[in-house]
Amino acid sequence: MEGGGDYYYEVRDRFNESHDPYDFLFLNRSCFNGLMRFNRQHRYNVPYGHKNDRFSNAYITKIVDQFEHVQGKIAKSDWKFAAMRYEDAIAVAPNGSFIYCDPPYIGLTSTYYDSWDEEKETRLHDSLMESGHNFMVSSWGSSDYRSNGLIESLWADCHVSSANHVYIVNGKHRPVLEVLLTNYTVE
Helix, strand or coil, X not given: CCCHHHHHHHHHHHHHHHXXXXXXXXXXXXXXXXXXCECCXXXXXXXXXXXXXXXXXXXXXXXXXXXXXXXXXXXXXCCCCCXXXXXXXXXXXXXXXXXXXXXXXXXXXXXXCCCCCHHHXXXXXXXXXXXXXXXXXEEEEEECCCECHHXXXXXXXXXXXXXXXXXXXCCEEEEEEEEEXXXXXXX
């Protein structure tokens, strides 16, 4: 609380060197809107979240509880944190794995590094379908201005669950139909 943005940027710099998962948890809970974004140098670059209650006692307690929960889970398992291309992660997933992917929303996210396009979306789809694992992919179905045609074409072999969501971008409300795509039925 005392260091504010200065401490946040210190932790962000440290994370970009060490990739410590605990630093990432802190950054995710104290950055702007809980975003996860990397620049062309593959460095986490989300700015500090300036909400006045960002570090209220209740929020600090929640972060500490989450930290202790994750630490306990990691201590009792053989978890390994790794950074790799999604194709490689899917290929090395052990039998019985559940794979969750949250790619950039094609057609909505032009500012991501190495922009996400239909070719990459198709490779993701094909990699998941060939993996033999249950999977879930986050995407979007429609907005006030257009729809995501790939949901009905490329992802037609998947089950689609949807929910309305409103993003706030530059102070403007942007309604979007969020979708979850699975190769199994969600009940």
